[in-house]
Amino acid sequence: ANQGQKIPVFEILTAVTFILFSEHPAEAAIIEVGLGGRFDATNVISRPAVSVIMPVSMDHEAYLGDRVELIAAEKAGIMKRGCPVVIGAQESETALEVLIETAERLDCPTLVYGQDFLAFEENGRMVYQDEDGLMDLPLPRLPGRHQFANAAAAIAAVKAAGFEISHRAAEKAMTSTAWPARMQKLTQGRLVELAPKGAEIWLDGGHNPGAGVVIAEALAEQEEKNPRPLILIAGMINTKDQTGYFSAFKGLARHVYTVPVSKSDAGVPNDELALRATEAGLSAEPVNSVADALMLLRDSWDGPAPRILIGGSLYFAGAVLDENGTPPT
Structure with missing residues (x-):
């Protein structure tokens, strides 16, 4: 055809x-x-x-x-x-x-x-x-x-x-109703085991400024119910407004780890993505993988168990579920 x-x-x-x-x-x-x-x-x-x-x-x-x-x-x-x-x-x-x-x-x-x-x-x-x-x-x-x-x-x-x-x-x-990678709470898996003890981990594939706003609002609701420091682990692709996405988390997220998106040729390099997060007024640093981010966090964390959002791309979210050993069923 x-x-x-x-x-x-x-x-x-x-x-x-x-x-x-x-x-x-x-x-x-x-x-x-x-x-x-x-x-x-x-x-x-x-x-x-x-x-x-x-x-x-x-x-x-x-x-x-x-x-x-x-x-x-x-x-x-x-x-x-x-x-x-x-x-x-x-x-x-x-x-x-x-x-x-x-x-x-x-x-x-x-x-x-x-x-x-x-x-x-x-x-x-x-x-x-x-x-x-x-x-x-x-x-x-x-x-x-x-x-x-x-x-x-x-x-x-x-x-x-x-x-x-x-x-x-x-x-x-x-x-x-279940919706993988949309404010999905991860409670078990290979990556979860690397996080600081007692950490609360959420996964969301939202990737544009509008999605950033609703995710930030959902996390703010969680903060009202159960206050915890919020950490972001983000991977994004180059067709998205990265700074616009990160802007939604200003004043809410304590720190951002930026990582490569392994499942897409359009992934933004982690050092460049860290700059976009910094432009949005967030503290950010590039790391090589989600596993590295979780281990860094675990080894350096001191205080109440954090709330962690992993997100920024559906490609990224899919790779995270795969790496965690909990793909959608």
């Missing part, structure tokens, strides 16, 4: 995905965009049951544009005329306007977070609300305040796609 021309790995994987999905029919197929939306390899579904657009922030600027409204316009490219659209919580009013305008132009039935549906905490529970009423649910198992809005968007999307959700199903989703 590609007539011998060059083809990116993502497009090959996407083609294989659609072949496999066609051979193994399911009640619902969840297709996640790789980059942007409008020109993405996944964007060939002419009548999606629902299109979902989550928070839009600055990322992939070289391909999607250097303003949030341009990125939002690319994301809006997955909307199809007359098909339902769910718009998750948006930090940017400009992005929200672009998304709503596009949905209106395409006559899409549209549900907007904070307008048509929302979620909030009440008495240690999560309450989901839409035009059908309220659902009183357990708190999301995934840590971080942003998971309330994520859970709400998921419920709204499944309903908009035409499925009925029983209260029991929604409760099970809140309490059983």
Whole structure:
């Protein structure tokens, strides 16, 4: 089909995905965009049951544009005329306007977070609300305040796609959902054993300024519940705004160890990444590996057991899970 021309790995994987999905029919197929939306390899579904657009922030600027409204316009490219659209919580009013305008132009039935549906905490529970009423649910198992809005968007999307959700199903989703490398707590494994005794270790593959903010907020919540010094071990690739990512942790992280990303040719050298962290106002030093960072920390640590965030890239997070001996199952 590609007539011998060059083809990116993502497009090959996407083609294989659609072949496999066609051979193994399911009640619902969840297709996640790789980059942007409008020109993405996944964007060939002419009548999606629902299109979902989550928070839009600055990322992939070289391909999607250097303003949030341009990125939002690319994301809006997955909307199809007359098909339902769910718009998750948006930090940017400009992005929200672009998304709503596009949905209106395409006559899409549209549900907007904070307008048509929302979620909030009440008495240690999560309450989901839409035009059908309220659902009183357990708190999301995934840590971080942003998971309330994520859970709400998921419920709204499944309903908009035409499925009925029983209260029991929604409760099970809140309490059983697992998401590797998204605020994943590491409690065992080869790397964990190298950390200072009693350390709390989190792994998150978030890699842009927007992700940095929600990760920092989630860690600040943990800090309120159980104060500990925060240490970052970071690896990033060169297509990301490294200084912007680190800026979210100013005043929260005590120190940063920067390491190479072994699973990507685009990894930022550890000494250069340390400079980016320093530019963001953090104390930073380059080391050769996550294992080295943990051992350095263990040998020099004096004080309450630290809270450690390992992150900055999904490539990096995958390599960490592999090295720790705890890959996703």
